[in-house]
Amino acid sequence: MKINRDKIPLQKGRLAVVTGANNGIGFHTTLGLAKVGYKVIMACRNREKAESAKSKIMQVIPDAELEIQQLNLSDLDSVKDFVNRFSEQYNKLDILVNNAGVMTMSGQKNSKGLELQFATNHLGHFALTSQLINYMPDNKDSRIISLSSIAHKKARIHFGDIECNNDNGFGAAYGQSKLACLMFGDELNRRLKRSGKKIRSIMVHPGVSDTGLFNEMSWIQSFLFKILEPLLTHSNRDAAMPTLHAILANDVKGGDFLGPTGMLELKGKPGVAKRSEYSKDIGVAEKLWDLSEQLSGIKFIL
Numbered sequence: 001m002k003i004n005r006d007k008i009p010l011q012k013g014r015l016a017v018v019t020g021a022n023n024g025i026g027f028h029t030t031l032g033l034a035k036v037g038y039k040v041i042m043a044c045r046n047r048e049k050a051e052s053a054k055s056k057i058m059q060v061i062p063d064a065e066l067e068i069q070q071l072n073l074s075d076l077d078s079v080k081d082f083v084n085r086f087s088e089q090y091n092k093l094d095i096l097v098n099n100a101g102v103m104t105m106s107g108q109k110n111s112k113g114l115e116l117q118f119a120t121n122h123l124g125h126f127a128l129t130s131q132l133i134n135y136m137p138d139n140k141d142s143r144i145i146s147l148s149s150i151a152h153k154k155a156r157i158h159f160g161d162i163e164c165n166n167d168n169g170f171g172a173a174y175g176q177s178k179l180a181c182l183m184f185g186d187e188l189n190r191r192l193k194r195s196g197k198k199i200r201s202i203m204v205h206p207g208v209s210d211t212g213l214f215n216e217m218s219w220i221q222s223f224l225f226k227i228l229e230p231l232l233t234h235s236n237r238d239a240a241m242p243t244l245h246a247i248l249a250n251d252v253k254g255g256d257f258l259g260p261t262g263m264l265e266l267k268g269k270p271g272v273a274k275r276s277e278y279s280k281d282i283g284v285a286e287k288l289w290d291l292s293e294q295l296s297g298i299k300f301i302l
């Protein structure tokens, strides 16, 4: 798997939507795409933060084409509004990066009472993809990227207990949400292939990097994280590389799962990532798809 960014032809005229583009990995994904000429819609919940991120990118690439659009993924009405605004302005989308994510240990829920990480990280992106996919040309350069995590490896989908009340494992609900992102991307790939479509669904994980994701850590966790950071993490720029590979490399196939290939997959050059046996279970993926349709009230038709 190789991309030589100096040799990538300018991607002028191509359009990407990046969710959570204002910070961390989404910021560097947006920067990387702007560098090769993509127009990027920065789909962010906080306009002020998005404006600040946009001006940082414009300082590096003064002719970057960036547009900010408000999107709160934990609220399906906001997803619908975002898609309505998109459809008024555009009739084509080349790349969708389902990047935004939240990690919380405080049992937060969305306005409908659904566990916040499942609602935001998975269900919001499920709803967004189901609607934006209609604007994607049916060719191999149309790609949907789903951000998972190595946290998927110990996780299960707790059908009937999405809150994970009966799983006391540390970060069980976050792990579940990231497993759902991986299994959704995989199931989407299978369904695209079954319906004869060429659009590619690719899953990635970034390894570990110090981003806003860890803002809720206790002081002792933050202290330990800071000590171990040089050993365990890579930069936010490097953490965005699996995503950029999934978008820009020619030899990436639908259903591939990419991530860093260094020690314990925490950091390093992007390549093929390892995944749990559970995450390959087609029966579970289909059940998750049905549950997602039921919870979102959306029939996802390809």
Ligand SMILES: NC(=O)c1ccc[n+]([C@@H]2O[C@H](COP(=O)([O-])OP(=O)(O)OC[C@H]3O[C@@H](n4cnc5c(N)ncnc54)[C@H](OP(=O)(O)O)[C@@H]3O)[C@@H](O)[C@H]2O)c1
Binding pocket: 019, 020, 021, 022, 023, 024, 025, 026, 043, 044, 045, 046, 049, 071, 072, 073, 074, 075, 098, 099, 100, 101, 102, 120, 121, 147, 148, 149, 150, 178, 205, 206, 207, 208, 209, 210, 211, 212, 213, 214
């Ligand atoms: N960093 C890591 O080590 C790591 C490891 C594995 C996987 N990941 C995954 O990588 C992705 C990017 O995360 P990150 O590490 O870059 O964290 P981050 O710096 O916190 O960025 C997350 C982005 O998601 C946005 N977001 C959160 N809730 C949202 C909502 N309800 N609606 C719309 N946007 C929302 C955030 O917006 P605000 O700025 O407004 O909060 C922010 O822009 C996530 O999917 C995460 O699960 C990260």
